[in-house]
Amino acid sequence: MYGAKGKIDLAFEYQSQVAVLRPSIHSRRANLTVKFQDLYGFTVEGNVDDVNVMNEVREKVRQQGRVWWALEASKGANWYLHTVIGQGNALKSSLKFSALANALTLKKIIRKGIPPVLRPKVWFSLSGAAKKKSTVPDSYYDDLTKAVEGKVTPATRQIDHDLPRTFPGHPWLDTPEGHAALRRVLVVYSFRDSDVGYCQGLNYVAALLLLVMKTEEEAFWMLAVLLENVLVSDCYTNNLSGCHVEQRVFKDLLSKKCPRIASHLESLEFDVSLVTTEWFLCLFSKSLPSETTLRVWDVIFYEGAQVMFNVALAIFKMKEDELLLTHHVGEVINILQRTTHHLFDPDDLLTVAFDKIGSMTTNTISKQRKKQEPEVMKELDERIRRLESFKMEDK
Amino acid sequence: MATIGHNNLNAKLVLLGDMGAGKSSLVLRFVKGQFLEFQESTIGAAFFSQTLAVNDATVKFEIWDTAGQERYHSLAPMYYRGAAAAIIVYDITTPDSFTRAKKWVQELQKQGNPNMVMALAGNKADLEDKRQVTADEARVYAEENGLFFMETSAKTAANVNDIFYEIAKRLPRAQPAQNPAGMVLVDRPAEGSRAAASCCS
Ligand SMILES: Nc1nc2c(ncn2[C@@H]2O[C@H](COP(=O)(O)OP(=O)(O)OP(=O)(O)O)[C@@H](O)[C@H]2O)c(=O)[nH]1
Ligand SMILES: [Mg+2]
Numbered sequence: 232m233y234g235a236k237g238k239i240d241l242a243f244e245y246q247s248q249v250a251v252l253r254p255s256i257h258s259r260r261a262n263l264t265v266k267f268q269d270l271y272g273f274t275v276e277g278n279v280d281d282v283n284v285m286n287e288v289r290e291k292v293r294q295q296g297r298v299w300w301a302l303e304a305s306k307g308a309n310w311y312l313h314t315v316i317g318q319g320n321a322l323k324s325s326l327k328f329s330a331l332a333n334a335l336t337l338k339k340i341i342r343k344g345i346p347p348v349l350r351p352k353v354w355f356s357l358s359g360a361a362k363k364k365s366t367v368p369d370s371y372y373d374d375l376t377k378a379v380e381g382k383v384t385p386a387t388r389q390i391d392h393d394l395p396r397t398f399p400g401h402p403w404l405d406t407p408e409g410h411a412a413l414r415r416v417l418v419v420y421s422f423r424d425s426d427v428g429y430c431q432g433l434n435y436v437a438a439l440l441l442l443v444m445k446t447e448e449e450a451f452w453m454l455a456v457l458l459e460n461v462l463v464s465d466c467y468t469n470n471l472s473g474c475h476v477e478q479r480v481f482k483d484l485l486s487k488k489c490p491r492i493a494s495h496l497e498s499l500e501f502d503v504s505l506v507t508t509e510w511f512l513c514l515f516s517k518s519l520p521s522e523t524t525l526r527v528w529d530v531i532f533y534e535g536a537q538v539m540f541n542v543a544l545a546i547f548k549m550k551e552d553e554l555l556l557t558h559h560v561g562e563v564i565n566i567l568q569r570t571t572h573h574l575f576d577p578d579d580l581l582t583v584a585f586d587k588i589g590s591m592t593t594n595t596i597s598k599q600r601k602k603q604e605p606e607v608m609k610e611l612d613e614r615i616r617r618l619e620s621f622k623m624e625d626k
Numbered sequence: 627m628a629t630i631g632h633n634n635l636n637a638k639l640v641l642l643g644d645m646g647a648g649k650s651s652l653v654l655r656f657v658k659g660q661f662l663e664f665q666e667s668t669i670g671a672a673f674f675s676q677t678l679a680v681n682d683a684t685v686k687f688e689i690w691d692t693a694g695q696e697r698y699h700s701l702a703p704m705y706y707r708g709a710a711a712a713i714i715v716y717d718i719t720t721p722d723s724f725t726r727a728k729k730w731v732q733e734l735q736k737q738g739n740p741n742m743v744m745a746l747a748g749n750k751a752d753l754e755d756k757r758q759v760t761a762d763e764a765r766v767y768a769e770e771n772g773l774f775f776m777e778t779s780a781k782t783a784a785n786v787n788d789i790f791y792e793i794a795k796r797l798p799r800a801q802p803a804q805n806p807a808g809m810v811l812v813d814r815p816a817e818g819s820r821a822a823a824s825c826c827s
Pocket of ligand 1: 643644645647648665751753758779780782
């Protein structure tokens with residue numbers, strides 16, 4: 232009826248439809264740019280090397296699937312659904328050894344990637360979305376969908392405006408059916424949390440959640456758990472204060488973890504937030520190729536939002552040598568854009584993110600956030616006051 | 627056309643305006659000569675660069691195309707800080723976007739670089755039958771506030787290059803000491819008396 236329970240069986244259709252791409256000898260010679268569809272149906276442009284990488288990634292995804300099936304065979308079906316990792320790995324000592332071993336195995340294989348077919352089930356359970364959903368009546372989403380139908384608010388107007396502007400050209404998202412599903416998820420959420428309402432950026436996040444989860448209702452709960460439990464609060468409300476906090480924490484981390492890059496960029500008067508704000512607000516969905524984005528999300532939903540710092544730092548780290556040679560803001564941005572758009576192999580990024588950046592515990596990150604919060608609030612307040620005073624002057 | 631190597635200028639330019647007014651579309655038209663019926667909504671901001679030859683100088687624009695939704699307002703200072711020029715965009719079919727444009731002008735006047743060249747763009751001029759903001763109203767406002775005004779259409783390309791070109795001409799040039807003798811310099815518009823050109827009529 233509302234399509235809430237209707238399956239969106241698309242992401243995986245693509246996988247079977249898209250034949251393995253074989254760059255022709257001609258394109259190889261000419262080093263032409265080719266357009267192709269990735270695992271989730273997005274059209275990407277790349278050269279022959281990129282096509283080869285994509286094919287390797289497809290193969291790695293299949294192999295990783297075999298790893299998951301093998302574990303299932305040895306540990307029992309759905310073993311991972313009962314393995315809960317404590318915040319910041321602070322596992323209770325009372326936990327049985329086998330549970331501890333499972334948690335570590337799970338952390339490791341999640342960092343290696345969740346196979347796309349298992350993603351909906353694993354995300355839904357490990358992120359806490361299933362638990363969140365279980366606290367309300369089963370019909371919650373359908374009821375809310377019905378209740379808000381036909382209502383017009385500033386949020387719904389902005390959502391309507393953004394529907395055709397969310398991954399335009401995608402073979403499912405950019406269809407009447409896709410628009411309708413995305414609309415319901417965003418509109419229902421805007422009524423669930425009127426402080427958030429609708430914030431641009433959520434359209435991309437929700438769209439990707441729909442593609443992965445394949446049912447609207449599960450996409451909705453994933454969005455809810457993401458905004459309410461996984462990310463820092465107020466990332467998308469009012470003046471995006473949470474986002475400002477994350478940006479400041481990130482700048483501190485960059486100076487600590489990549490001091491040479493940080494001081495070089497400072498000498499160019501380049502504020503990294505110019506670029507990283509979008510990464511954080513869209514959880515990389517507008518910058519990284521889809522499978523790479525979702526590999527990042529695999530880890531976010533299990534380990535937490537601080538993973539975004541690892542990933543963002545890794546992008547800078549990977550290009551350290553090039554970045555140190557830049558003389559101009561434009562060059563820096565071009566390097567970062569080129570890098571993110573071509574990160575077709577998620578492992579290239581995640582290896583750096585976890586092996587080279589070093590671990591940052593949830594604890595240290597929360598301390599950093601606490602430290603920045605009052606300063607962000609002060610700055611935002613001052614800004615508002617200044618703007619108000621202009622209005623007074625003009626009267 | 628020959629360009630004189632030592633007369634290059636880098637200029638940071640920022641686009642501000644309501645969500646959906648057509649900021650990204652204007653930039654895309656100017657930088658790539660394209661128009662998309664459905665342009666992705668901008669989050670944070672997007673960066674582009676484009677070089678223009680003006681008289682015997684070249685101006686390299688570093689363009690920040692910002693996000694229009696109201697709550698992104700708190701990010702804007704990061705993008706307009708140090709900008710040499712700004713294009714404030716509204717959509718001629720939505721009065722609210724014009725109101726929003728005026729707020730941006732006010733903010734830039736108080737907080738922006740005092741020598742900033744400001745342009746007001748009434749975009750979507752191709753949608754004449756849906757017009758809700760008259761060109762006269764906008765022109766009067768622009769004159770009063772020392773901006774120059776053009777109506778543009780990213781769709782038909784009308785006035786798009788022109789608005790960037792006009793900005794390039796008005797940018798304060800480098801210190802005279804760095805310029806070769808006899809260089810024709812475009813007049814630096816004096817504060818407060820920036821003549822408003824009504825280039826669109
Ligand atoms: N008819 C017409 N449509 C336009 C014109 N310029 C932009 N549009 C359309 O208006 C919509 C919004 O344009 P954008 O360029 O994305 O607007 P924006 O100001 O960048 O919006 P945000 O990124 O959300 O702040 C798109 O669907 C464009 O195709 C124009 O000159 N004429
Ligand atoms: Mg835009």
